[in-house]
Amino acid sequence: AQSVTQLDSQVPVFEEAPVELRCNYSSSVSVYLFWYVQYPNQGLQLLLKYLSGSTLVKGINGFEAEFNKSQTSFHLRKPSVHISDTAEYFCAVSQGGGAQKLVFGQGTRLTINP
Amino acid sequence: EAEVAQSPRYKITEKSQAVAFWCDPISGHATLYWYRQILGQGPELLVQFQDESVVDDSQLPKDRFSAERLKGVDSTLKIQPAELGDSAMYLCASSLLPYTDTQYFGPGTRLTVL
Numbered sequence: 001a002q003s004v005t006q007l008d009s010q011v012p013v014f015e016e017a018p019v020e021l022r023c024n025y026s027s028s029v030s031v032y033l034f035w036y037v038q039y040p041n042q043g044l045q046l047l048l049k050y051l052s053g054s055t056l057v058k059g060i061n062g063f064e065a066e067f068n069k070s071q072t073s074f075h076l077r078k079p080s081v082h083i084s085d086t087a088e089y090f091c092a093v094s095q096g097g098g099a100q101k102l103v104f105g106q107g108t109r110l111t112i113n114p
Numbered sequence: 115e116a117e118v119a120q121s122p123r124y125k126i127t128e129k130s131q132a133v134a135f136w137c138d139p140i141s142g143h144a145t146l147y148w149y150r151q152i153l154g155q156g157p158e159l160l161v162q163f164q165d166e167s168v169v170d171d172s173q174l175p176k177d178r179f180s181a182e183r184l185k186g187v188d189s190t191l192k193i194q195p196a197e198l199g200d201s202a203m204y205l206c207a208s209s210l211l212p213y214t215d216t217q218y219f220g221p222g223t224r225l226t227v228l
Contacts, residue, residue, distance in 0.1 A: 004156075032214050043118065043205060043219030044157070051214055090156050094213055101170055102217070104156030 002027050004093050004105035012111045013081055021076040021108045023091030033074040034092040034102065035065055044090065050074065061085070086112045116140040118220035120206050126226045132194035135223045139188070139208030147217060148181055148191050149205040157205055163189065164212060196227045 007022040025031060032051050036044040048059025055067040065076045074091060091105040119138040127133050139146050144165050149157035160179065162170040165186040174181065178197070183189040193200055203224050207217040 036219075041221070043221045044207075044217075045219070046216045049214075049216070092156070100213060101159045101162065102213075104158070106154070106156050 002031070002093050002095055002100075002103045004091050004103055006089075006091055006105035006108045008108050009106065010109045010111065012113060014113050015083055016080050018079050019077065019081050019085075019110065021089050021091075021110065023074045023076065023105060025072050025074065025091075025093045027072070027093065027095060029095055032094040033065075033067060034094075035059065035063070035074070035076050036090045036092060036104075038088040038090065038107075040087070047076070047089075081110075081112050083112050083114065085110060116218075118206055118208055118218050120204075120220035120223055122223055123221060124224050124226075126228065127196050128228050129198055130195040132192065133196050133225060134193075135191045135204050135206075135225075137189045137191070137206030137220060139206070140218055143208035143210055143218070144186070145209045145212045145215070146183055146189050147207040147209075148189070149207065151203040151205055151222070153202070160191070162212070169212070193225075196225075198227050201225055201227045 003026045005024045013019050034049045035047040038044045048057045050057045050067045058064045063078050088107045090107050092102045094100050094102050121136050146163040148160045151157045160174045161181045163183045181191045203222045205222045207219045209215040209217045
C-alpha cells in the first residue's frame with residue numbers, strides 16, 4: 001500500500017524568507033503527486049500536481065515542487081513567503097496507471113511570523 | 115466561481131444518535147468523494163462515487179456508515195449510531211474525472227460526538 005510521509009508537522013518561518021516543506025512517498029511503481037493547501041476554516045485547494053513530464057512543477061501563489069524519483073520525494077518550495085501563506089499543507093499520492101485513490105500525508109502547518 | 119456546498123457546517127450529537135451530512139458538488143462533476151479528517155491527520159477516503167455508482171468504499175465502516183448519490187448529483191453520508199470516535203471533519207470533494215483530475219473540496223462538516 002502507498003504511504004506518504006510529511007517530515008515536519010510544523011514549520012515556522014519569518015515573512016519574506018524561503019520555505020521548503022518536505023514530502024516522501026513509498027511506491028515502487030509510477031505515481032501521481034499532489035500538494036493541497038487548507039486555509040483556516042476552509043476546504044482543501046490544489047496548489048500543484050505532477051502527472052508526467054518535467055519534474056519541476058509550478059503551482060499557484062508562487063509555489064513550486066520537484067519530483068525526485070530516485071529519492072521518492074516531492075518537496076514543496078517558495079522563495080519568499082507572506083503572512084497569507086499561513087495554512088496547513090498536505091502532500092498526496094496516487095498510484096499511476098490505474099484506478100487508485102489519493103492517499104494524503106498528515107500535513108505540515110506553516111506559520112509565518114512578521 | 116463554482117463551489118462544493120456542504121451542510122451543516124457544524125454538528126454536535128450524542129453517541130448512539132443518527133447524523134446525516136449533505137454535499138452538493140460542482141455542476142457537471144461526475145466524481146464525488148467523501149473524506150474523514152481526524153484532527154492532526156490528513157483526509158482519508160471513505161467513499162467515492164462515479165455518477166450514482168460506488169467505485170470505492172473499502173474504508174467505509176459499513177456497519178454504521180452509509181452513503182448515497184441517488185441521481186448522480188448531490189450526496190448524503192449517514193452515521194447510525196454515532197460513536198465517540200466518529201468526531202472528525204467530514205469533507206466532500208468533486209472532480210470532472212476520477213483519480214488524476216483536480217479535486218475541489220467543500221468547507222467540511224465538523225462533527226462532535228458527546
